[in-house]
Amino acid sequence: MNQLLPFKLGTEVYALELPEIQEVVENPQIHDLPGAPETLAGAIAFHGRIVPVVDLPLLLGFPAGNRFDRLIVLSDRHGPMALWIDQMCPIMTLNLSHETLSQSSSEADCIRGVLNCRGEIISLLDLDQLQAKLEQLCAENGG
Amino acid sequence: MAKRVLIVDDALFMRTLLRDIFTAAGWNIVAEAENGLQAIEQYHLQQPDLVSMDIVMPEMGGIDAMKTILSTDPAAVVVVCSALGQESMIMEAIKAGAKDFIVKPFSDAQVLEVIERVAAG
Amino acid sequence: MDIAKYREMFLTEAAEHLQNMVSLLVELEAAPEDRNGIAALFREAHSIKGMAATMSYSATAQLAHHLEDQLDNCRSLGQISSTQIDYLLAAVDLLEGLLQDIRQQLPERSVEAFIQGEIPHQGLELLESVSCSEDLDNSNLLIHLRLEETVAAPGPRLLVLLKKLEEFGRLLETIPAEENILQGEISRTLEVRLKTDLSQEQIFTRLQKYSELAEITFPPEQIVEKQRKQQAVTTTVRVGTDLLDHFINLTGELITNRYCLQTAAAERNWSGLNEGLGQLARLVKNLHHQVLQVRMMPLATVTDRLPRTVRDLCRSSGKEVEFVVDGASIELDRAIIEALTDPLTHMVRNAIDHGIEQQGRVRIKAWRERDQVLIQISDNGRGIDPEKIRQRALQCGLLSPVQAENIRDYDLYQLICHPGFSTVEEITETSGRGVGMDVVKTAVERLGGILMIDSVAGEGSRMTMKLPLSVAIVRMLLIESAGSLLGLPITRVLQTLEVSPAEVRTSGKQLVITLQGELLPLLSLRKILRQPKGQVKKLLSLVVTEVLGRKIGLVVDRLVGQQEVFVQGLPAPFDRLRGNNGGAILGDGRIMFLLDLQPLLEKRRKKEA
Numbered sequence: 001m002n003q004l005l006p007f008k009l010g011t012e013v014y015a016l017e018l019p020e021i022q023e024v025v026e027n028p029q030i031h032d033l034p035g036a037p038e039t040l041a042g043a044i045a046f047h048g049r050i051v052p053v054v055d056l057p058l059l060l061g062f063p064a065g066n067r068f069d070r071l072i073v074l075s076d077r078h079g080p081m082a083l084w085i086d087q088m089c090p091i092m093t094l095n096l097s098h099e100t101l102s103q104s105s106s107e108a109d110c111i112r113g114v115l116n117c118r119g120e121i122i123s124l125l126d127l128d129q130l131q132a133k134l135e136q137l138c139a140e141n142g143g
Numbered sequence: 144m145a146k147r148v149l150i151v152d153d154a155l156f157m158r159t160l161l162r163d164i165f166t167a168a169g170w171n172i173v174a175e176a177e178n179g180l181q182a183i184e185q186y187h188l189q190q191p192d193l194v195s196m197d198i199v200m201p202e203m204g205g206i207d208a209m210k211t212i213l214s215t216d217p218a219a220v221v222v223v224c225s226a227l228g229q230e231s232m233i234m235e236a237i238k239a240g241a242k243d244f245i246v247k248p249f250s251d252a253q254v255l256e257v258i259e260r261v262a263a264g
Numbered sequence: 265m266d267i268a269k270y271r272e273m274f275l276t277e278a279a280e281h282l283q284n285m286v287s288l289l290v291e292l293e294a295a296p297e298d299r300n301g302i303a304a305l306f307r308e309a310h311s312i313k314g315m316a317a318t319m320s321y322s323a324t325a326q327l328a329h330h331l332e333d334q335l336d337n338c339r340s341l342g343q344i345s346s347t348q349i350d351y352l353l354a355a356v357d358l359l360e361g362l363l364q365d366i367r368q369q370l371p372e373r374s375v376e377a378f379i380q381g382e383i384p385h386q387g388l389e390l391l392e393s394v395s396c397s398e399d400l401d402n403s404n405l406l407i408h409l410r411l412e413e414t415v416a417a418p419g420p421r422l423l424v425l426l427k428k429l430e431e432f433g434r435l436l437e438t439i440p441a442e443e444n445i446l447q448g449e450i451s452r453t454l455e456v457r458l459k460t461d462l463s464q465e466q467i468f469t470r471l472q473k474y475s476e477l478a479e480i481t482f483p484p485e486q487i488v489e490k491q492r493k494q495q496a497v498t499t500t501v502r503v504g505t506d507l508l509d510h511f512i513n514l515t516g517e518l519i520t521n522r523y524c525l526q527t528a529a530a531e532r533n534w535s536g537l538n539e540g541l542g543q544l545a546r547l548v549k550n551l552h553h554q555v556l557q558v559r560m561m562p563l564a565t566v567t568d569r570l571p572r573t574v575r576d577l578c579r580s581s582g583k584e585v586e587f588v589v590d591g592a593s594i595e596l597d598r599a600i601i602e603a604l605t606d607p608l609t610h611m612v613r614n615a616i617d618h619g620i621e622q623q624g625r626v627r628i629k630a631w632r633e634r635d636q637v638l639i640q641i642s643d644n645g646r647g648i649d650p651e652k653i654r655q656r657a658l659q660c661g662l663l664s665p666v667q668a669e670n671i672r673d674y675d676l677y678q679l680i681c682h683p684g685f686s687t688v689e690e691i692t693e694t695s696g697r698g699v700g701m702d703v704v705k706t707a708v709e710r711l712g713g714i715l716m717i718d719s720v721a722g723e724g725s726r727m728t729m730k731l732p733l734s735v736a737i738v739r740m741l742l743i744e745s746a747g748s749l750l751g752l753p754i755t756r757v758l759q760t761l762e763v764s765p766a767e768v769r770t771s772g773k774q775l776v777i778t779l780q781g782e783l784l785p786l787l788s789l790r791k792i793l794r795q796p797k798g799q800v801k802k803l804l805s806l807v808v809t810e811v812l813g814r815k816i817g818l819v820v821d822r823l824v825g826q827q828e829v830f831v832q833g834l835p836a837p838f839d840r841l842r843g844n845n846g847g848a849i850l851g852d853g854r855i856m857f858l859l860d861l862q863p864l865l866e867k868r869r870k871k872e873a
């Protein structure tokens with residue numbers, strides 16, 4: 001069985017698997033990262049480390065909505081970095097098998113697969129693609 | 144001829160569980176022991192092909208018992224049995240000569256794989 | 265089994281011996297009949313031979329042995345010829361190459377040709393000898409194992425596998441090492457180099473019995489090589505035992521302190537808590553101080569290499585240069601020392617190449633001024649010709665004709681650090697392969713230091729670097745801009761002041777003020793950072809600093825104050841963002857980012873151009 005943490009970006013539901021997440025931070029104080037591109041919302045002080053915050057909806061092309069007051073801090077394999085999302089949903093447990101998971105259509109949309117959960121479409125976020133996207137972004141804004 | 148095993152564990156429940164798994168696999172349970180001291184005694188009496196040894200036990204723990212057994216019979220085949228989270232103890236046991244290990248809670252299949260592997264050498 | 269640890273020690277020590285050999289050889293060149301020097305040289309070669317033989321680095325040992333023979337001859341003759349010095353220096357170069365092979369875990373390059381009297385050229389020829397090494401023997405097998413994600417106790421599992429693999433042959437190397445597994449390093453992969461008589465198939469069949477293994481592969485050599493190189497970046501340092509004793513004592517005190525605090529907290533004993541916290545503050549400060557001590561290295565680590573460079577330069581240019589170092593025992597943080605290696609070498613090269621005409625002196629002088637270290641490289645050569653710089657600056661459009669006329673000589677000199685600026689028409693071999701002054705300046709500023717250039721025509725030039733003692737803890741000027749908190753290393757701040765908007769004038773499109781009789785261009789930090797415009801204030805807060813060789817007045821919202829902070833870099837890939845040199849978390853939880861003006865301004869300039 002797999003545990004998923006679903007969250008909303010605009011009107012769409014995305015999800016991460018629990019092992020991909022280090023912590024969920026409530027009411028974070030986000031500090032400006034001067035000179036950084038808009039998609040980087042800033043940085044937080046996370047257990048003594050400076051962890052950059054990615055404005056995920058903006059990065060994936062969703063309109064600027066009401067950002068939720070929680071951040072998802074990814075596990076160290078993909079980080080450290082924190083994702084800012086629109087809204088968080090309750091954790092769900094299901095079996096992620098090939099039948100439930102249909103492959104994503106495009107390679108650049110940061111989606112690992114799509115599942116239909118009781119009528120609701122949930123996209124699994126592809127962190128490797130996300131990281132590649134961020135690397136490109138930082139290289140473009142590099143000095 | 145059926146292979147002979149000595150089961151060492153302080154919990155009756157665990158011994159029963161292991162006994163059933165070994166029996167189902169066609170092993171002969173030659174003795175059971177509740178602590179390290181009994182284990183050493185039974186080992187010398189029975190000379191089993193394999194010892195399934197719990198690590199944390201009263202009187203004398205599994206690692207010390209295993210060391211004593213190995214000091215008199217370096218060819219002894221010992222598999223240690225331990226709860227999750229006691230990795231450093233398992234590693235100590237392996238350093239001291241355990242052939243393999245089983246982590247509790249375990250499934251029948253896991254136990255069988257380990258014992259067949261070590262019994263085959 | 266863990267040869268990696270010993271290899272590291274061997275490399276560190278052997279490199280020290282080689283460094284000593286170079287210094288001795290350069291000294292012997294001036295005094296070829298110094299028996300003590302020759303004897304010392306012999307001992308160095310002898311030590312290398314002994315260590316290399318113990319580690320079974322046969323080519324290294326063979327070459328060191330050969331040197332020992334040569335030096336034994338010199339010893340009995342009581343002198344060393346300059347041809348021999350050349351030969352021995354070439355041998356040291358070859359030994360350095362061998363150490364590099366060992367560091368990268370490549371087979372040692374061949375030394376036969378050299379010993380038989382051919383001095384090798386760097387590069388291709390050396391690589392041809394690779395295949396004959398025993399290290400690439402067929403009985404060596406690389407095995408890569410990966411555990412299933414579900415394996416409950418990966419550490420013990422890897423240990424069992426290691427013991428199993430030991431039954432198949434001799435383990436030459438494993439990643440992670442057994443020691444690391446025992447110490448609790450979590451890994452789900454195991455990389456093993458095995459010397460075995462068994463075939464791949466036989467090993468595969470035996471390992472297949474472990475259903476815990478998700479992957480059993482036998483990668484070709486190169487791939488592993490690449491991974492290993494990435495892991496090999498850690499270096500070792502030598503730490504005096506007295507310092508280690510300090511650490512253990514401090515640890516003891518910290519443990520005691522922890523119990524005091526726990527007890528006080530449990531009893532809600534506020535005065536006890538306060539006292540304990542005071543003690544903790546003292547202990548942490550002490551610990552910090554000691555840790556910094558471990559990181560300190562003498563400047564000699566860099567300057568000891570320079571006599572050889574100077575010697576080679578003199579040889580190739582036919583100049584006669586006396587090279588002096590004062591204050592080589594001054595200690596700096598190892599990160600600073602490492603970053604200084606190239607800039608120092610380049611400045612010495614520049615001095616010999618462009619400063620000294622035929623005969624002269626190059627001098628490095630280092631001294632401490634409070635919590636800063638100054639390092640000065642001076643020569644008594646021809647000096648920098650301000651006229652040439654003026655012409656060149658006009659040519660590249662760095663200065664307008666009016667500016668060129670009014671600029672002070674001192675400010676002109678700083679322009680040679682501008683990227684792409686060079687007054688030497690023909691690039692000589694030496695400066696052609698070195699780094700430019702712009703790189704020197706950037707390196708110094710990266711460390712939170714400043715570079716000052718001074719010169720008197722006909723008397724020589726002088727480059728002075730002003731550096732912090734340590735990089736991790738830096739004293740910062742905290743600045744606020746549109747709600748962001750930024751920091752500028754104090755060493756980069758020339759002055760802070762507040763001026764009334766009435767003092768601001770325009771010069772062309774540029775806002776300026778007059779400061780000590782000079783026009784100081786003003787730049788808005790908000791504008792540089794593309795932040796929204798602020799409100800007009802009664803007084804403007806200015807930070808005077810130097811960017812790209814020019815003094816500027818940075819207009820900021822507020823000067824917050826000074827503070828010592830611990831600087832940490834941003835994690836990858838964010839560390840590549842322009843203008844970001846890391847940040848620090850302050851006591852109140854706020855994050856301060858380091859302001860790196862140069863790249864930000866360069867980008868603006870490019871955009872405008």
